[in-house]
Amino acid sequence: MSHFDMLVKLYDLDLDFSFIEEQKKKGIEIRKPIGPEKSFVLEWIEKQFSIFWRNEADIAFNNNPRSIFIAIKDKSIIGFACYDATVLNFFGPTGVSDKCRGLGTGKALLIACMLDMKLKGYAYAVIGAVGPAEFYKKALGAIEIKDSWPGAYNNMIRNSD
């Protein structure tokens, strides 16, 4: 499978947090998780997506300050997004549960991470190993980085044998 990374100009991004209120109107809370939620968040990510994404989210959870956002609806997690997890400056992984897609939650989680990265001091963000390129292009004007696969993922270990 072939992917590519994408580049986002954080310096062009408005500090607009209205997505929090917009999601709230749909009964969805966007926030960073707190410590006691860690195992539940990681288990959900592994069950919905993969052990790889769980491993990356684990790193984002342990960053100080942590670099993971979650979306909650009816007291259950429905989505997550991380940055500084795969390698520094990369956004991802991210995902929204099948049944809750199309509500703007994926974009809200994405913008939450982008604004957090901007405020942390990054000028650019890299979306690692895309994925739905049109989603990132539409939401952020992200552009493809040529010859970026396997890039940072070169020779990645995929099992413990």
Ligand SMILES: CC(C)(COP(=O)(O)OP(=O)(O)OC[C@H]1O[C@@H](n2cnc3c(N)ncnc32)[C@H](O)[C@@H]1OP(=O)(O)O)[C@@H](O)C(=O)NCCC(=O)NCCS
């Ligand atoms: C990609 C993903 C996070 C999007 O989540 P979502 O909550 O359904 O997305 P949103 O509702 O916030 O969509 C925001 C906009 O992007 C568009 N969009 C969503 N998914 C898209 C896709 N795969 N391709 C193109 N456009 C997409 C929506 O139509 C919407 O457009 P609008 O602003 O004009 O209404 C979700 O589909 C997902 O979890 N996919 C599987 C995991 C994955 O691929 N993660 C990314 C790895 S790089």
